[in-house]
Amino acid sequence: MALEICVKAAVGAPNVLGDCPFSQRALLTLEEKKLSYKMHLINVSDKPQWFLEISPEGKVPVLKVDDKWVADSDVIVGILEEKYPHPSLKTPPEFASVGSNIFGTFVTFLKSKDANDGSEQALLNELKALDEHLKAHGPFIAGEKISAVDLALGPKLYHLEVALGHFKKWTVPESLANVRDYMKLIFSRESFVKTRAAKEYVIAGWAPKV
Numbered sequence: 001m002a003l004e005i006c007v008k009a010a011v012g013a014p015n016v017l018g019d020c021p022f023s024q025r026a027l028l029t030l031e032e033k034k035l036s037y038k039m040h041l042i043n044v045s046d047k048p049q050w051f052l053e054i055s056p057e058g059k060v061p062v063l064k065v066d067d068k069w070v071a072d073s074d075v076i077v078g079i080l081e082e083k084y085p086h087p088s089l090k091t092p093p094e095f096a097s098v099g100s101n102i103f104g105t106f107v108t109f110l111k112s113k114d115a116n117d118g119s120e121q122a123l124l125n126e127l128k129a130l131d132e133h134l135k136a137h138g139p140f141i142a143g144e145k146i147s148a149v150d151l152a153l154g155p156k157l158y159h160l161e162v163a164l165g166h167f168k169k170w171t172v173p174e175s176l177a178n179v180r181d182y183m184k185l186i187f188s189r190e191s192f193v194k195t196r197a198a199k200e201y202v203i204a205g206w207a208p209k210v
Contacts, residue, residue, distance in 0.1 A: 002036050004064035006051060009041035010201040017041065019197040019205035021103075021155035022073040026061040028151040029077050031191035033084050077148055091147040098133050098141045098149060102126045103156040110163055110210060120170075127172060127179050134178035139185055146189075154186035155196070162202040167210050 007023035010016040018041070030037050042051055047058050054069040055062045062069050063076045065083065070076055081089060105126050109119040133141065141149045161183065164170040172180055186192055197205075 002038055003030065004038045004040065005030065006040045006042050006055065006060055006062040008060045009043045010197060011045075011204040013201065014041060014043040014046075016201065017195070017197055018044075019159070019202045020060055021159055023061040024155040024158075024195050024197070025073045025152050026063060026076045027195040028154070028191050029080050029089060029148070031195060032089060032146065032151065033080060033087065035080070035084060073152075077151070081148065089146070089148045089151065091142050091149040095137070095142045095147075096149055099126070099130050099153045099156075102130065102153065102160070106156070106160045106164070110167060110206065124173070127176055130182075131176040131178045134182050138178060138182065140182075146186075150186060154183075154192060157183050158187060158192075158196060159202055159206075162199050163206045163210075166199075166203050167206065 005026060007027060008018035008020035010018040017039075027039075040051075042048070042060055044058070044060065051062075052058055054064075055071055057071070059071055061073055061076060062071045063079070064070075065079055070079060077089075102123070105119070105123040109123045112119040137143055140146050141153070161172070172183070174180070187196075
């Protein structure tokens with residue numbers, strides 16, 4: 001039975017894949033495991049009734065597996081790994097939280113109106129820690145092979161690049177060469193190109209929050 005997944009549709013374009021990094025993480029997992037699936041695009045500003053019945057909180061992504069709808073990208077990725085173990089995307093536990101503070105510090109800096117509030121430095125500190133990790137362990141977070149932690153972080157770094165580039169004319173410093181190479185490596189993967197939102201929809205998604 002084919003898997004089904006509900007993901008965010010683009011802002012103002014309900015028939016186009018939208019800008020949710022958690023939806024992309026789930027789609028990347030399906031793609032990297034070469035699983036066939038049916039995708040439903042959900043207009044999150046006008047959620048259909050059938051969707052609210054399977055996801056009462058109205059959150060995406062939601063995956064249908066064994067006739068049950070499952071919410072939360074952490075849970076979805078765990079189920080897919082358990083049910084379809086090959087190829088393995090398991091991240092060694094000691095690497096599972098690498099980069100986990102980047103998204104939060106990115107959002108704080110993106111919304112910041114005060115150049116002296118330390119939010120840029122907080123983001124740079126997190127990116128520097130990732131750079132040092134990649135220098136020691138790369139090219140991916142857990143070494144030679146892509147794993148679940150990369151599929152979670154990649155979409156967030158894509159949002160960081162697009163949103164900070166647009167709203168703050170900010171880019172990852174050239175001194176963080178390992179992070180820049182890592183971003184290129186992830187963003188150019190076939191699975192990533194297939195599942196990413198177009199840049200204009202990432203910008204449209206962040207515009208009301210900035």
